[in-house]
Amino acid sequence: MSASQAAGSTSSLTARLGLTNWRQNIIYIGFVVMFIIFAVTLFDKGFLNPNNLLNIVRQTAMIAVMAIAMTYVLSAGEIDLSVGAVAGLASVTTAMAIDAGGPLTGVMAGLATGVVVGTFNGLLTTRIGIPSFLTTLAMMGIATGTAMWISDTAAVPIISKSYAWIFGGGNVGPVPVLLIWMLVLGAVGHVVLRRTSFGRRVLATGGGEIAARYSGIDTKSIKFRVLIISAMAAALAGMLYAGRLQSGRFQLGQGDELSVIAAAVLGGTSLFGGSGTVIGTIVGALMIGLINNGLILMGLEFSQQLIARGAIIILAVALSQGRK
Amino acid sequence: MTAATPVHAVEMKGVTKSFGGVKALVDVDLQVEKGEIHALLGGNGAGKSTILKVLNGVHVPDTGTILVDGKPLAEISPEASRRAGIAMIFQEMSLIPTLTVAQNVFLNREAKGAFGLIDDRTAERRTRELFDMLQVEVDPKATVGNLGAGQRQLTEIVKAISQNARVLVLDEPSTALAVSDVERLFTFLRKLRSEGVAIIYVSHRMDEIARIADRATILRDGRHVITASLSELPIEAMIEHIVGKRSRGLSDVVRGESNVGKPLLELENVSGELKPRNASFVVHSGEVVGLAGLLGSGRSAIARVIAGIDPIVEGEIRIAGKPVAITRPSDAIEAGVALVPEDRLRQGVISEHSVASNMTLAVLDRLSSNTFVSKKKIRDLTDEQIARLRVKTASRDSAVRTLSGGNQQKVVIGKWLSTEPEILVLDEPTSGIDIGSKSEIIMLVRELAKAGKAIIMISSELSEMLSACDRIIVIAEGRVMDDISRSDLDDPSAPKDDPIAQLQAAERKLQIVIQNALTKNQGGTHVR
Numbered sequence: 001m002s003a004s005q006a007a008g009s010t011s012s013l014t015a016r017l018g019l020t021n022w023r024q025n026i027i028y029i030g031f032v033v034m035f036i037i038f039a040v041t042l043f044d045k046g047f048l049n050p051n052n053l054l055n056i057v058r059q060t061a062m063i064a065v066m067a068i069a070m071t072y073v074l075s076a077g078e079i080d081l082s083v084g085a086v087a088g089l090a091s092v093t094t095a096m097a098i099d100a101g102g103p104l105t106g107v108m109a110g111l112a113t114g115v116v117v118g119t120f121n122g123l124l125t126t127r128i129g130i131p132s133f134l135t136t137l138a139m140m141g142i143a144t145g146t147a148m149w150i151s152d153t154a155a156v157p158i159i160s161k162s163y164a165w166i167f168g169g170g171n172v173g174p175v176p177v178l179l180i181w182m183l184v185l186g187a188v189g190h191v192v193l194r195r196t197s198f199g200r201r202v203l204a205t206g207g208g209e210i211a212a213r214y215s216g217i218d219t220k221s222i223k224f225r226v227l228i229i230s231a232m233a234a235a236l237a238g239m240l241y242a243g244r245l246q247s248g249r250f251q252l253g254q255g256d257e258l259s260v261i262a263a264a265v266l267g268g269t270s271l272f273g274g275s276g277t278v279i280g281t282i283v284g285a286l287m288i289g290l291i292n293n294g295l296i297l298m299g300l301e302f303s304q305q306l307i308a309r310g311a312i313i314i315l316a317v318a319l320s321q322g323r324k
Numbered sequence: 325m326t327a328a329t330p331v332h333a334v335e336m337k338g339v340t341k342s343f344g345g346v347k348a349l350v351d352v353d354l355q356v357e358k359g360e361i362h363a364l365l366g367g368n369g370a371g372k373s374t375i376l377k378v379l380n381g382v383h384v385p386d387t388g389t390i391l392v393d394g395k396p397l398a399e400i401s402p403e404a405s406r407r408a409g410i411a412m413i414f415q416e417m418s419l420i421p422t423l424t425v426a427q428n429v430f431l432n433r434e435a436k437g438a439f440g441l442i443d444d445r446t447a448e449r450r451t452r453e454l455f456d457m458l459q460v461e462v463d464p465k466a467t468v469g470n471l472g473a474g475q476r477q478l479t480e481i482v483k484a485i486s487q488n489a490r491v492l493v494l495d496e497p498s499t500a501l502a503v504s505d506v507e508r509l510f511t512f513l514r515k516l517r518s519e520g521v522a523i524i525y526v527s528h529r530m531d532e533i534a535r536i537a538d539r540a541t542i543l544r545d546g547r548h549v550i551t552a553s554l555s556e557l558p559i560e561a562m563i564e565h566i567v568g569k570r571s572r573g574l575s576d577v578v579r580g581e582s583n584v585g586k587p588l589l590e591l592e593n594v595s596g597e598l599k600p601r602n603a604s605f606v607v608h609s610g611e612v613v614g615l616a617g618l619l620g621s622g623r624s625a626i627a628r629v630i631a632g633i634d635p636i637v638e639g640e641i642r643i644a645g646k647p648v649a650i651t652r653p654s655d656a657i658e659a660g661v662a663l664v665p666e667d668r669l670r671q672g673v674i675s676e677h678s679v680a681s682n683m684t685l686a687v688l689d690r691l692s693s694n695t696f697v698s699k700k701k702i703r704d705l706t707d708e709q710i711a712r713l714r715v716k717t718a719s720r721d722s723a724v725r726t727l728s729g730g731n732q733q734k735v736v737i738g739k740w741l742s743t744e745p746e747i748l749v750l751d752e753p754t755s756g757i758d759i760g761s762k763s764e765i766i767m768l769v770r771e772l773a774k775a776g777k778a779i780i781m782i783s784s785e786l787s788e789m790l791s792a793c794d795r796i797i798v799i800a801e802g803r804v805m806d807d808i809s810r811s812d813l814d815d816p817s818a819p820k821d822d823p824i825a826q827l828q829a830a831e832r833k834l835q836i837v838i839q840n841a842l843t844k845n846q847g848g849t850h851v852r
Binding site for chain 1: 441
């Protein structure tokens with residue numbers, strides 16, 4: 001009895017973390033293995049140097065923030081391709097608003113950018129019924145175009161030191177503010193997905209839309225809300241980019257959508273909806289950062305980095321998604 | 325309402341419903357008591373699913389009243405029915421495969437703990453209590469997608485019960501279940517009955533109904549035939565009432581003389597992954613052979629194995645005496661086998677594409693040279709098939725979706741006749757089409773047999789099968805249980821000058837053979 005209870009409690013612990021399936025655990029194993037390999041082979045190149053490790057975090061925080069929201073989008077059976085472009089747009093609107101009205105106005109402008117884009121994505125997808133793949137693909141161009149237009153394709157400098165400190169540039173003791181953002185949002189994202197009825201409805205919507213509707217869930221509203229969350233997260237990522245680089249530019253975040261989706265899928269979130277884990281997603285994002293960093297330290301050329309990164313991601317996803 | 329008069333769990337009175345001009349239900353009564361398992365019986369098109377959809381709030385009846393627990397339904401809507409405590413168990417419709425059993429049972433009304441966060445442990449505990457109370461074992465923590473069909477069904481029922489359902493509707497619940505799961509389901513239903521739940525049980529398996537049901541209501545052609553307790557309804561009587569005297573008939577299709585030739589298709593000990601199991605039979609040229617059996621018996625599985633859609637695990641298929649390896653559909657097409665599949669819109673046609681492109685899809689290679697498709701050849705072939713099958717279409721370029729069901733089916737048949745098959749397998753070729761087209765399709769089947777083709781026909785409408793076939797093979801649980809010549813099903817006592825009566829007599833005989841095959845398979849008792 002006590003033995004079975006002990007087994008029961010460990011299985012419920014893993015279940016609560018969303019690790020019921022060993023294939024979903026592969027990301028954690030892979031992360032540790034990759035880390036050890038880099039630690040051993042790149043030891044003399046300073047891989048384990050705390051500064052280098054914190055840099056990995058700084059470089060992946062924005063991807064992680066967007067990927068946390070993407071976990072919701074994918075779990076609900078949708079996709080958001082516009083996140084990178086929206087990050088760029090939000091960095092520009094924030095920088096311009098700070099210039100015009102100070103940091104607070106800037107933050108409001110950045111978040112408003114997310115709300116507006118998310119509302120468009122959500123309405124087009126749920127009311128008109130355009131697949132989110134197309135809605136957000138179109139939004140990608142619209143957002144980048146708008147950012148180029150309003151900024152005249154030039155970088156918009158941010159002078160506010162306090163903004164730059166809070167959004168990306170600062171450190172609390174040795175800990176980068178970006179790490180705090182990532183951990184706080186990750187913890188909230190995890191609890192909301194696992195432990196609130198909203199999270200459960202997201203998973204139900206993606207797991208079986210018809211059955212979810214039969215159970216009284218407003219699946220359209222769920223999809224609408226996850227798309228808003230995703231656009232807000234993208235806007236926040238753009239604000240973090242802007243704070244870290246003390247300027248807003250349309251190029252910030254360009255191409256990030258692929259890393260974001262890869263991070264979520266690496267972490268065990270299904271592209272077909274119904275299952276997702278925020279913790280896995282964050283580890284997935286860190287793993288992508290780890291690979292980038294390791295490959296650079298190895299001295300590979302950019303072309304070789306691209307090939308190696310692609311191969312590693314395919315391998316990891318194949319292992320985690322593989323079915324008999 | 326005084327305590328003295330017993331309140332019925334469900335009381336439907338004088339329900340009439342027509343669709344367009346067709347009367348699906350005429351003045352039907354259905355009364356179900358609390359703590360009763362009530363079987364609802366009838367052939368295809370008898371009106372079973374229509375009356376259930378009325379009860380479930382999906383269809384609004386033209387006339388009639390519905391009382392649930394003595395109170396009239398406030399309105400006819402799925403929501404109102406659900407609130408009144410009516411739960412219909414759809415086949416795997418209301419479960420989310422990626423969530424656990426407990427999460428599914430409490431979906432959208434989750435147990436909440438501190439800070440309003442979901443408390444899955446409480447849900448698991450309460451789910452376990454429900455399962456314990458009903459004495460079945462399902463792990464509340466298991467993911468639904470990993471469960472077998474039986475456990476999924478129990479989960480659906482428990483989900484309904486946990487929402488205080490007082491009337492459970494189960495439509496063919498045993499089709500997807502293994503024998504041991506059916507036992508478990510029955511124990512479970514008896515337990516629910518003792519809790520006072522009213523259960524409406526729809527099934528074609530009369531052996532099951534005889535075991536589980538207390539009373540039965542039989543419908544035929546949209547009318548109420550009889551409601552009686554099971555002790556007054558032996559299986560022969562049930563069949564009698566189900567088949568009855570029908571006005572519509574296919575007796576105008578005269579089965580001409582058949583000239584049965586050499587064996588064209590031979591199956592020897594053929595097994596698939598699940599079904600069929602060790603199936604052996606022969607189909608000769610010039611012969612129409614029917615595969616009879618209930619839904620889920622493995623009739624379609626045999627068709628899919630022959631057509632190379634499902635893999636053959638064991639055994640041998642011979643065509644014209646030569647063993648052939650059929651591992652994919654193109655092998656079967658090359659060997660001269662064509663399958664007109666069960667699900668016309670999903671498996672048969674591409675409904676947005678034109679008649680011509682559908683009819684020539686399987687033979688594009690023959691109609692093209694150097695990968696360029698000859699438009700003229702497509703036109704010629706399509707026109708030839710349209711004329712031959714008398715397809716009613718505005719033009720050969722009209723989208724198939726604009727055609728009626730019967731004409732869509734003719735397009736599918738035309739598509740496969742274009743491959744010039746020697747062996748034609750038709751899976752439910754007449755489902756969802758009007759009576760005129762049905763007769764036409766059956767006549768076509770007879771013509772093709774006369775031209776020397778070997779034909780396998782699967783149909784749930786026994787009268788059609790009897791009109792079309794020379795021989796009928798009975799399938800149960802994926803096995804060949806019986807192989808009867810059509811003439812053996814003729815009843816010498818039926819009046820010779822009344823083809824309708826003859827057909828009905830044969831249908832009763834075939835029904836009994838099919839029901840016997842089920843009990844034989846489980847080592848049960850025989851019906852005579």
